[in-house]
Amino acid sequence: MSTIVYKKTKALNDTQFHYCPGCTHGIIHKLIGESLVELGVLGEAIGVASVGCSALCYKYFNCDVQQAAHGRAPAVATGIKRVRPENVVFTLQGDGDLASIGAAEIVHAAHRGEKITTIFVNNAIYGMTGGQMAPTTLIGQKATTAPEGRTEEHSGKPLKIAEMLATIDGAKYVERVSVHNPAAVRKAKKAIKRAFQCQLEGKGFAIVEVLSTCPTNWGMTPVNALGWVESDMIPYYPLGNLRDFEEAK
């Protein structure tokens, strides 16, 4: 008798991902799907997609997904959750979307304590549009709009979204994770599940920032991109829990 150690989650359908080879957007989709299934809420889940490479995620999830205008996913999710409080509502947003054009929406969704769950994919660049600098691009990192690399003098230091949102009272669960190796992926899944649990218990806003790769626009092989997350991203964006609803007041 054999037992299944791993097979594709039933939260994802058979449509093939359009993501580039080795892009960790795919791993993050799997973790969201697995979490919804394990919590028994896939049938009640409603996703809100952002603008960026994951805009097309509605094609892949076996739950309803609404696509929002650039940066506005938290506002759309707010509307859905307030009208349908019995549903489990999440946003899936990139760093160009959430940390740049959508900075106001995410801050105020957290500030109002909206009972939604945000999965924030930080790949330190605008992926979909071909590699422009994001607020999260590291110092020295090259982008099409910073061909010599980002400098603090010109663009300031990269924005630490998880730390910033953790200062807001309505944000009851805030954690930064990564998916650069199997152990990190296992931890990331625990955090995503807990961020949904925060919503299920009606505690308030929850966000998981996931350090992710963009091998195509970083100009690296997928495997080297995982290495760069560990060597360059994690030292600036430390992993760990910043707020948990058990202790948040």
Next chain:
Amino acid sequence: MAKGLVTFNEDICKGCELCVAVCPKKIIELDQSKINAKGFHPAHVVNMDECIACGNCAIMCPDSVITVEKL
């Protein structure tokens, strides 16, 4: 005796080698003798006998190509 059985949905593999990189037994390779419909050499296990069914390869595969069973 093999402890694990790893199967690949070869048609949708993108040859990214994340599974290759994280296998503790180093038994996964891209199969240079095949090209799938997407134009990639799909990943495969070269020595199933050494597989310990840890699941690392499947956890890291962004495209859900891999199923792992423990025997």
